[in-house]
Amino acid sequence: MAKQFLRIHDTSFASRPALDIGYVKKMKDLYKKLDKFHNYVIDDHLDRRKADKDHFVPKDVVDVLLQLAEDPNLEVKLTRDCIKGLFQSVAQTPSATTVEWTIHELIKQPRIIQKAKEELDRVIGRNRWVEENDFSQLPYIEAIIKESFRLHPLATFLAPHYAIEDCNVAGYDISKGTTILINTWSIGRDPNSWSEPEKFLPERFLGKEIDILGSNFALLPFGSGRRRCPGYKLGLKVVRTMLANLLHGFDWKLVEGMRVEDVCLEEEYGLTTHPKVPLQIIMEPTLPNHLY
Numbered sequence: 465m466a467k468q469f470l471r472i473h474d475t476s477f478a479s480r481p482a483l484d485i486g487y488v489k490k491m492k493d494l495y496k497k498l499d500k501f502h503n504y505v506i507d508d509h510l511d512r513r514k515a516d517k518d519h520f521v522p523k524d525v526v527d528v529l530l531q532l533a534e535d536p537n538l539e540v541k542l543t544r545d546c547i548k549g550l551f552q553s554v555a556q557t558p559s560a561t562t563v564e565w566t567i568h569e570l571i572k573q574p575r576i577i578q579k580a581k582e583e584l585d586r587v588i589g590r591n592r593w594v595e596e597n598d599f600s601q602l603p604y605i606e607a608i609i610k611e612s613f614r615l616h617p618l619a620t621f622l623a624p625h626y627a628i629e630d631c632n633v634a635g636y637d638i639s640k641g642t643t644i645l646i647n648t649w650s651i652g653r654d655p656n657s658w659s660e661p662e663k664f665l666p667e668r669f670l671g672k673e674i675d676i677l678g679s680n681f682a683l684l685p686f687g688s689g690r691r692r693c694p695g696y697k698l699g700l701k702v703v704r705t706m707l708a709n710l711l712h713g714f715d716w717k718l719v720e721g722m723r724v725e726d727v728c729l730e731e732e733y734g735l736t737t738h739p740k741v742p743l744q745i746i747m748e749p750t751l752p753n754h755l756y
């Protein structure tokens with residue numbers, strides 16, 4: 465299933481003209497498969513709700529979306545297609561991949577985990593979870609996320625961009641119609657922009673205003689320009705909340721027999737880049753019981 469989703473994601477990006485290499489048929493075929501899968505998930509959730517009757521409790525995002533769809537006061541009606549679109553975005557899990565990479569890096573460096581937990585204890589305390597409006601006060605967590613985007617951009621190559629007119633970028637003439645491939649992976653590891661570029665070192669971002677939304681060409685996790693990721697706000701919110709709460713609420717331990725040196729940072733390439741070897745860790749709760 466995961467591989468199928470990766471293929472779906474790559475094919476979705478293929479809607480750009482520069483990638484028009486016979487993908488249209490593949491996109492149509494995938495749409496059919498995906499639609500069948502989405503209908504199955506929605507019907508399955510509706511059946512459970514029917515069976516549970518008055519005892520029904522929403523268990524996941526699909527349950528919540530289906531409940532919202534019935535709200536007559538919604539300004540914009542949530543149709544079945546809207547629900548499919550929303551959980552497709554979630555299913556592609558760009559944010560989860562970023563968190564996955566971050567866990568791979570952090571588990572190798574307990575001192576960073578320690579420092580992050582100290583920040584969380586100081587700012588949040590032990591009696592609640594981290595919320596969206598806490599993030600302005602969590603610079604170290606923010607630095608960890610930026611460092612993760614630098615070393616592990618989701619799109620190693622941005623989906624191809626296409627010059628719609630003649631232009632000049634940094635002294636280079638680019639003719640109208642040129643396909644431009646931008647290697648964000650090597651940009652993030654360029655020694656002219658970053659000292660010790662291969663090291664995972666969140667401290668490099670502390671006390672500095674380093675933009676990640678497209679205006680700083682040394683770090684482009686969401687791309688840049690008109691085709692910049694439109695989901696960046698949601699993506700960032702999900703990454704921040706997920707990572708901060710995993711750090712705040714759990715101690716992370718490698719499964720028995722696994723050593724830090726065994727954690728593999730090899731990449732599995734596609735238009736999005738995932739860890740080649742999934743990591744298994746044990747999460748031990750550390751906050752008071754009533755919070756879980």
Ligand code: HEM
Nearest residue numbers: 553558559618619622623685686687688691692693695699
């Ligand atoms: C951490 C999370 C995310 C990262 C790192 C990320 C990264 C990217 C990148 C690098 C691109 C290509 C931009 C370019 O070519 O200049 C892109 C495009 C896109 N992203 Fe995201 N993304 C994330 C989350 C999301 C979310 C949550 C959504 C949807 C809700 C989303 C929807 C899209 C779409 C539709 C495009 C294609 C835009 C186009 O072709 O014009 N992304 N994303």
